[in-house]
Amino acid sequence: MRSRTACAATRNCGTCCAGSWSTAACRSSTSCASSRPRRRAANGFVICAAMASWRCSGATPRNSRSAGASRAITSSRCSAQPERAPPMATPCYQVNLQRGFGGGEVYTAFFARALQALGIRSVLFAHPEAAHWRARLPEAAQVIPVSATQLAQRLAALRGAWVVFHTPLPGDAVAALHRAGASATAFAHMPVYDRNPAVLEPYDLVIPVSQHVADSLRARGLSRVHAEPLYGIADLRGRRGDRATPLLRNSVYDWDRRKLRDRLLSHAHPMLRRLRPQLTFTPRPGIALGIVSRLTPIKQFALLFRHLAPVLARFPAFHLEVFGSGGYASVRDLRAALAPIRARARFWGEQREVGAAYARIDYLLTGLPEKEALGLNVLEAQACGVPVLAVEAPPFTEIVAAGVSGLFYPDPRRDAGAGFAALLARLAERPFRPEPAAAAAHLQRFSEAAFTARVERLVAEVRRRGLWTAEAG
Incomplete structure (x- = not known):
């Protein structure tokens, strides 16, 4: 990474x-x-x-996949x-x-x-x-x-x-x-x-x-x-963190206690988790794609990955880190959609030190656009110098500077993921880095x-x- x-x-x-x-x-x-x-x-x-x-600052970066690569650090x-x-x-x-x-x-x-x-x-x-x-x-x-x-x-x-x-x-x-x-x-x-x-x-x-x-x-x-x-x-x-902040695996579920199923599971799930060893995040070789978001229906992550996961399966250099929690059905459906890359997808639950989560990924993946209002996590990622990979459509085109703070790809529902595949091939060959001066100017507006x-x-x-x-x- x-x-x-x-x-x-x-x-x-x-x-x-x-x-x-x-x-x-x-x-x-x-x-x-x-x-x-x-x-x-x-x-x-x-x-x-x-x-x-505002200012987004960070620790000294580790050795990079390309010499001298670093996040864009912006300040005003x-x-x-x-x-x-x-x-x-x-x-x-x-x-x-x-x-x-x-x-x-x-x-x-x-x-x-x-x-x-x-x-x-x-x-x-x-x-x-x-x-x-x-x-x-x-x-x-x-x-x-x-x-x-x-x-x-x-x-x-x-x-x-x-x-x-x-x-x-x-x-x-x-x-x-x-x-x-x-x-x-x-x-x-x-x-x-x-x-x-x-x-x-x-x-x-x-x-x-x-x-x-x-x-x-x-x-x-x-x-x-x-x-x-x-x-x-x-x-x-209050949620900054950094690369030195330990990240532990937390529950991936937000229980809706109005539902009988969720009330029962909210009591059973913590007991089951205590039987499993507590996992601490450790980096894996390769390129880390990340979700840093609540796993809510409006994000449509399950639908997105029904199209993207088969593409990712053809690119073994990429893996997925999921930081966030959601309802039982949302998590279940996302896990099912990620079946083609199950061994390369890890769920870490909600993280209070969200800045530490951004520090662990190479690119942020957004959800699908039409039900999204804005995407505060997209702003957070850019402010932390993490490039955004998003479907080329509003609202993402309103807040991501193409070729400056992120890259767009066509809606995979329209091209069966061909545009996303081309983007992965490009990133595997030549990593994308935010342009510091242009990214700073872009973030001034935010x-x-x-x-x-x-x-x-x-x-x-x-x-x-x-x-x-x-x-x-």
């Missing part, structure tokens, strides 16, 4: 910097012609740009601290009722940090069983655990507020907000090409997390879509400063539309 480097997100600019990455191809923040002009815009709203920085530092906006008396209210912590919850934390950098406090209505929020949100943010009944009462009491939903609620909840004189904005964390968009129709504004998601919303007839996608941030704080600037433009648009009429204080 070739060189590995550690990925470490660092904070360089005091309290205004958060040390992680966001992805951006900024588009003009024009308004939707069909927005509802139901409220007058508030006066005197002034916010300043926030600065942020704030040259000066801008004046920050004074705190607003009226907060932004967020609603996220998920119990677990996934992509939508990561966005909730990103959004709260960006708002705080702009002088806006967040109040989050959260599920009573979601204990993770206090460690994930800015210190000034307030977390209010609520039941469904309590949330309805809270929403009905808001006046002139801006309420942002990461968990879309039924139309009657939005109607209650409107009766109170407040507005409802929803994040679209998933494309809706094969989903019913009706749940988003009552909202005053819908925020897409990629152009791919935005296009799917408009294709399904939704018009109140924010013009600029709010691309996310690859946040590795900084937290860029994310905060996008949030600043979003807030200005919300004010302009009259969707946040409470006084700024």
Whole structure:
């Protein structure tokens, strides 16, 4: 295997910097012609740009398969601290009722940090069983655990507020907000090409997390879509690790305790694991392809590898390392799809020190594109200097710089994997390395400063539309 480097997100600019990455191809923040002009815009709203920085650094690489090969190490530092906006008396209210912590919850934390950098406090209505929020949100943010009944009462009491939903609620909840004189904005964390968009129709504004998601919303007839996608941030704080960090094999399963089967297996599986020796990651000769992701249905890994595994079987220099966990069916189906390369595929389960997982692979493999909203792991890999191999389609074409931070191949469902085979042959002969200067320029667009600037433009648009009429204080 070739060189590995550690990925470490660092904070360089005091309290205004958060040390992680966001992805951006900024588009003009024009308004939707069909927005509802139901409220007058508030006066005197002034916010300043926030600065942020990130850096991906690592240990000295080992001997490489090609002399002098190394990861692209990128950095961006704030040259000066801008004046920050004074705190607003009226907060932004967020609603996220998920119990677990996934992509939508990561966005909730990103959004709260960006708002705080702009002088806006967040109040989050959260599920009573979601204990993770206090460690994930800015210190000034307030977390209010609520039941469904309590949330309805809270929403009905808001006046002139801006309420942002990461968990879309039924139309009657939005109607209650409107009766109170407040507005409802929803994040679209998933494309809706094969989903019913009706749940988003009552909202005053819908925020897409990629152009791919935005296009799917408009294709399904939704018009109140924010013009600029709010691309996310690859946040590795507290999960950095490096090549020296030991990686142990963990459970590959995320049990859904609403299902009887999963409840039973969640008790039996740990007992069975205790009967097996604990495995520590050791590198293998050859070229390491990697999955670093939750093994969820939207990634479509099983479908992807039904096409790719027979191709990989013809290239013995390549092996697969899977870092992530998923539901029972997702893991079962992926294992079955990998049968042609079973001896060369290893499952390591979810890893908290995800930077250490990136340091163990040569190339990151994405899933299939159409159900994917963005791919925060794709941003993380690039920030760690790990090249990405992806199907040439949105959203991956929005966030991977072809020939700079990764390589594309045709959808294997269309060419029976011929393009992927050609790519493997090329990589076996001539490894791909990110171009450091060009990769750094590409990743500049993914900084937290860029994310905060996008949030600043979003807030200005919300004010302009009259969707946040409470006084700024």
